[in-house]
Amino acid sequence: MRNYINLNGEWNFELLEELPENVALIQPSKKIKVPSCVESFFPEVTKKQFYIYYSRNFSINRQKGKRYFLIFGAVDYYTTVFLNGQIIGEHEGGYSSFEFEITDFIKEDNHVQIVVFDPVDNSKINFGEIPHGKQNGEPNWYTNITGIWQGVRIEERPLAFLKNVIIKASYLKKKIECSYDVSGEIDNVNLTIKKDEKRVLKKEFAKDEKILAFLENAVAWSPENPQLYDLYLEAKNGSQTDVIHKKIGFRDFQVDNEKLLLNGDDFYMIGVLDQDFYPDTLYTIPSKEYLRSSFLKLKKMGINTLRCHVKVPDPVYMELADEIGFIVWLDAPYFDNFSEYSTKRLEKTILKTLERDISHPSLCIYSIINESWGINLDIQAHRKWLE
Secondary structure, eight states: OOOEEEOOEEEEEEEESSOOSOGGGOOOOEEEEESOOGGGTOGGGGTSOOEEEEEEEEEOOOOTTEEEEEEESOEESEEEEEETTEEEEEEEOSSOOEEEEOTTTOOSEEEEEEEEEOOSSSSSSOGGGSOBOTTSSSSOOSOOOOEEOSOEEEEEEESSEEEEEEEEEETTTTEEEEEEEEESOOSEEEEEEEETTEEEEEEEEETTSOEEEEOTTOOBBOSSSBOOEEEEEEEEETTEEEEEEEEEOBOOEEEETTEEEETTEEOOOOEEEEOOOBTTTBTSOSOHHHHHHHHHHHHHTTOOEEEETTSOOOHHHHHHHHHHTOEEEEEOOBOSSOSHHHHHHHHHHHHHHHHHHTTOTTEEEEESSSTTTTOOTTSHHHHHHHO
16 A cells, blocks of 8 residues: 555644745744635635645655655645745646645655635636636625645655556446556556455456456445445556555446436435535535534435535545445536636536546436536537537
């Protein structure tokens, strides 16, 4: 497994009306918890425009023959990252995970600085062209969301490693398929599947061979019986090994005669519209235990479907849905104004979400647009984009 350093916790923090040319001159006077929504602690950012500044120190025992990546779960909205005084990357978007390789920048003791700009009006960017949920826009249903609202970590990887891993596990065909990309060169890939810590399948594949295997005694995943397996992909490069671990479930969603089937059988969705907002922490999940408790209460009520409304949820949300047994219907965030810029931003958000979540057995439906928010179906160009 990959080693990592968790950077969650207390960070230095400042609200800046203007950004100096040299961020090294910034002397933060405040503290903030990461991850969190800035509005939870400094509600003034909802109405007044600020640059949001974070910084902290960290130490690392750097290993030879390893690569290092700084990974963000989600930051809203424009993010610029500095490490040891050098800019290492920028990112636009409020929902997608992103990472920067920092192998050439890190030392034993390090200083990371982050500047976030989240527009509250149209003075610097057309806000209506930014994908958002009910936290922004017209109407503004709740409160704005700003800053590092999902976790931050540094991950250690071998020189060659797997990425963009997608799993398809079919119960009806008793089949599992894996696709992936590679950074660097690998020799081969081993596939291992375990159930309750017992190995039920192991197979080796050449580096360019399609990963396809069958498990004849596979047990189906369903909300009533959310059976999960542990999947391991092990990529070898000489003496180095990269291991990816994922929880998987064997299931099939199909449409037949205008009916949605699960594992070949008709079923009823008994669902709730989940805003995925929290009283104190807003967009950020208070804790995994908090969310688990909420999900278990819904299960006792007989709910089997969660429609996560116009938001990309924290990865923990999907993991618990797999484990506890919920069908998940995701809504894409939306824009207020239809344009080339807004549609491209939304398409990127949708693709990144599907890349992250498509392997979850709980994921069933993905809505591109909620009702007709942001589009006008009387306009041909809008209809054509939807097609």
